[in-house]
Amino acid sequence: MLIGIVGKANVGKSTFFRAATLAPAEIGPYPFVTIKPNRAMAYVKIKCPACERGLKCHPGNSPCAGGFRFVPFEVIDVAGLIPGAHEGLGLGNQFLDDLRQADALIHVVDASGATDEKGNQVPVGTRNPKDDIIFLNEEIDFWIQNILIKHFRTRHNQKISANEIAEKLSGMKITKEQILKATAELNYDLAKIREWSDKQFLEFAIALRAKSKPIIIVANKCDIPKARENAEVLKKEMADYSIVPASAESELVLREANEKKIINYIPGESKFEITGNPDEKQERALKFVKEKVLKVLGNTGVQQAINETVLNKLGYIVVFPVEDENKLTDGKGRVLPDAYLLPRGATALDLAYKIHSDIGDKFIGAIDCKTKRKIGKETKLKHGDIIKIITRR
Ligand SMILES: Nc1nc2c(ncn2[C@@H]2O[C@H](COP(=O)(O)OP(=O)(O)OP(=O)(O)O)[C@@H](O)[C@H]2O)c(=O)[nH]1
Ligand SMILES: [Mg+2]
Structure with missing residues (x-):
């Protein structure tokens, strides 16, 4: 964007x-x-879902300060x-x-x-x-x-x-x-x-x-x-x-x-x-x-x-992908490291492709980590969703 x-x-x-x-x-x-x-990254400010849950977050692509996550996107002056x-x-x-x-x-x-x-x-x-x-x-x-x-x-x-x-x-x-x-x-x-x-x-x-x-x-x-x-x-x-x-x-x-x-x-x-x-x-x-x-x-x-x-x-909505739906961590054990901006109406499959084309290609389903329910590729995501993508090996 x-x-x-x-x-x-x-x-x-x-x-x-x-x-x-x-x-x-x-x-x-x-x-x-x-x-x-001039082109550079600016940031959307949203509440950090880890801080809201009293968890210590390990920000990757999106810095955290004072309980807020700053999610990057590009601006041009x-x-x-x-x-x-x-x-x-x-x-x-x-x-x-x-x-x-x-x-x-x-x-x-x-x-x-x-x-x-x-x-x-x-x-x-x-x-x-x-x-x-x-x-x-x-x-x-x-x-x-x-x-x-x-x-x-x-x-x-x-x-x-x-x-x-x-x-x-x-x-x-x-x-x-x-x-x-x-x-x-x-x-x-x-x-x-x-x-x-x-x-x-x-x-x-x-x-x-x-x-x-x-x-x-x-x-x-x-x-x-x-x-x-x-x-x-x-x-x-x-x-x-x-x-x-x-x-x-x-x-x-x-x-x-x-x-x-x-x-x-x-x-x-x-x-x-x-x-x-x-x-x-x-x-x-x-x-x-x-x-x-x-x-x-x-x-x-x-x-x-x-x-x-x-x-x-x-x-746009902000969505957090994780690998462990209970601990809300990625593969390296980092809590809610990344946040992605997606257009309104984006699906779990769109999120998978946003993370990596390989993850998109191997997508077989996803889990909404807040409800622990399985969701399909067509399911539209909501602002603040925490999603585990399931891929075939
Ligand atoms: N008082 C005041 N001056 C400001 C503010 N923002 C910018 N300026 C001043 O406005 C002037 C122009 O600022 P720039 O940021 O270079 O403006 P620009 O729109 O990028 O200008 P161009 O690239 O020449 O089109 C500078 O003297 C700034 O210090 C502000 O919020 N308040
Ligand atoms: Mg200028």
Whole structure:
């Protein structure tokens, strides 16, 4: 699974990326700091099933802290987008192409309104963040529309099936089901796609975008009072959107201080504890985050935005495979070492293939370790399931 971090230039995308991944990425107060995309692992936060049972866990792929498991998935931080990007303005097309494989988008906006449409700094409150939300959607829609027109308008007199369209669009992670749903909703005839008007292609693009690239909005820079005020207005005026007020910079301060063992901080929590010796600058930054962000917002919003995107918007579930259904251990006796993110509706067989293709090939059944019941390959898994896969030798 891949989540794209997108938005206008200079809004805090790379700051969000670094805060979420602790991977290096350049940050700067001007547009187009990021040119080549940054990729790294971010983490969904869920309760650790071992800790919940009072067991000592042995985390493998998913670190455990404070009773929470952090389950990895990939994020990509791309170049900033400016109006006209779909026509190649700014770093337009390159940026958009980097997003083809994204399953969902985290759209970072500068809620303080301190960046103009091209990402240049302007006084706080100058720009309405609502305009940023609308323009990014439009850029993505026009981009998809262009691809659709390029692929499908020029075909001569041939009928075209949803399968063929899906094949052409599979590189954009658009499925046949999404194509069929979009055309049914719009009441368009796929067989006549080459005769569609520009407007029809655009409406089709909008419907496909909504289905294949769900978006959540991060109202960033909420350490600035005007940003918090704007975030509240956005929530009211754009109630159809999932909007998470955030301060990526504050999360980065906390995550880096935690790495340096200056503080003990669990991502997404409302407090931290000083455990080392911060210098004067660090102490000031930590005090600011505590008083002006955590006390006011409750948390920095970064982890909340990640969880909201993966678990709610995309509806992914986390499942724990084990080999011993009683001790909840793997073959080496480690308690609940690994956690996997799977799409909604994933089955026990999907989990087997996710672990290893060999395990998938040799799958003969599975055990739901919570109920101790045997389940078949078709059984749909639930969030938090602990599953033993049975394979033939
Ligand atoms: N006040 C405040 N400033 C922030 C926050 N997040 C990022 N910034 C600042 O915003 C500026 C841009 O940050 P970047 O992370 O480089 O932004 P970007 O969107 O990746 O920019 P491009 O790659 O140039 O498109 C920097 O000066 C950051 O320090 C935040 O939460 N609060
Ligand atoms: Mg950047």
